[in-house]
Amino acid sequence: xxxxxxxxxxxxxxxxxxxxxxxxxxxxxxxxxxxxxxxxxxxxxxxxxxxxxxxxxxxxxxxxxxxxxxxxxxxxxxxxxxxxxxxxxxxxxxxxxxxxxxxxxxxxxxxxxxxxxxxxxxxxxxxxxxxxxxxxxxxxxxxxxxxxxxxxxxxxxxxxxxxxxxxxxxxxxxxxxxxxxxxxxxxxxxxxxxxxxxxxxxxxxxxxxxxxxxxxxxxxxxxxxxxxxxxxxxxxxxxxxxxxxxxxxxxxxxxxxxxxxxxxxxxxxxxxxxxxxxxxxxxxxxxxxxxxxxxxxxxxxxxxxxxxxxxxxxxxxxxxxxxxxxxxxxxxxxxxxxxx
Numbered sequence: 001x002x003x004x005x006x007x008x009x010x011x012x013x014x015x016x017x018x019x020x021x022x023x024x025x026x027x028x029x030x031x032x033x034x035x036x037x038x039x040x041x042x043x044x045x046x047x048x049x050x051x052x053x054x055x056x057x058x059x060x061x062x063x064x065x066x067x068x069x070x071x072x073x074x075x076x077x078x079x080x081x082x083x084x085x086x087x088x089x090x091x092x093x094x095x096x097x098x099x100x101x102x103x104x105x106x107x108x109x110x111x112x113x114x115x116x117x118x119x120x121x122x123x124x125x126x127x128x129x130x131x132x133x134x135x136x137x138x139x140x141x142x143x144x145x146x147x148x149x150x151x152x153x154x155x156x157x158x159x160x161x162x163x164x165x166x167x168x169x170x171x172x173x174x175x176x177x178x179x180x181x182x183x184x185x186x187x188x189x190x191x192x193x194x195x196x197x198x199x200x201x202x203x204x205x206x207x208x209x210x211x212x213x214x215x216x217x218x219x220x221x222x223x224x225x226x227x228x229x230x231x232x233x234x235x236x237x238x239x240x241x242x243x244x245x246x247x248x249x250x251x252x253x254x255x256x257x258x259x260x261x262x263x264x265x266x267x268x269x270x271x272x273x274x275x276x277x278x279x280x281x282x283x284x285x286x287x288x289x290x291x292x293x294x295x296x297x298x299x300x301x302x303x304x305x306x307x308x309x310x311x312x313x314x315x316x317x318x319x320x321x322x323x324x325x326x327x328x329x330x331x332x333x334x335x336x337x338x339x340x
């Protein structure tokens with residue numbers, strides 16, 4: 001019975017999403033409500049606050065003042081919401097399955113899942129996932145408990161380490177980093193959990209290190225370093241070169257001085273955070289969402305709303321996107337001069 005109810009709820013959820021999309025023909029007219037979801041990540045990461053910022057930018061509920069009258073400059077009658085999740089892999093799967101309309105993902109995860117390659121070799125390629133925008137770089141953080149005797153990845157064997165949940169984008173990145181040091185997850189005492197769960201365990205002294213891929217500053221890291229519970233360590237030069245040579249979606253990055261209290265100049269790798277969307281969302285709606293994201297009023301909100309928001313720039317909107325763009329996004333970027 002429970003399985004039947006769960007399956008029925010899933011069918012109802014997908015039907016509601018389809019109805020929401022089918023209600024839009026061209027730009028919304030009248031007072032018809034358009035519901036739109038964005039899959040984000042753990043509350044303590046960066047996806048969730050950035051998602052909350054973007055839903056405010058693109059939303060303009062029925063009855064709101066028009067942009068030219070001093071109201072919001074989102075899509076008329078659109079009400080966007082965030083949906084916390086386990087991150088990149090969960091979001092891409094949810095878009096494919098019709099459980100959410102859009103979501104955030106690391107660039108490498110998006111490419112491999114859509115192509116059925118890399119860590120997803122042998123799995124059916126995902127044909128419902130399209131690109132909407134590259135947002136900002138996500139840094140790999142290696143967070144270590146002070147007093148645990150960890151100065152680098154090489155010190156992790158035998159330690160209690162969280163590399164996020166199984167199947168997450170962070171976990172794939174973490175396994176790549178371990179491999180560069182000749183390690184696997186069997187060399188550590190693996191603890192599965194999100195970054196906020198890992199932070200709680202570390203504060204209790206029950207975790208020695210965790211790895212998280214997130215824009216800076218990541219809340220889980222901020223609170224731990226502020227309270228002198230944790231530090232952030234970097235990657236060795238040889239290991240970084242090996243990673244960059246084998247994985248084109250990673251780039252060299254630095255966690256700058258002052259981002260986290262007591263942390264300075266940490267050398268690491270980064271991957272682009274991308275906003276993906278279902279191929280089933282109508283072209284006109286995607287076009288309007290894209291234009292709202294890159295509007296003048298959105299620029300002000302992005303710059304003021306979150307430190308990572310300043311990195312969300314139109315000039316980099318297509319960087320690292322290797323999956324097909326949604327036709328609505330293609331039309332948007334052609335109008336904005338990024339595509340000829």
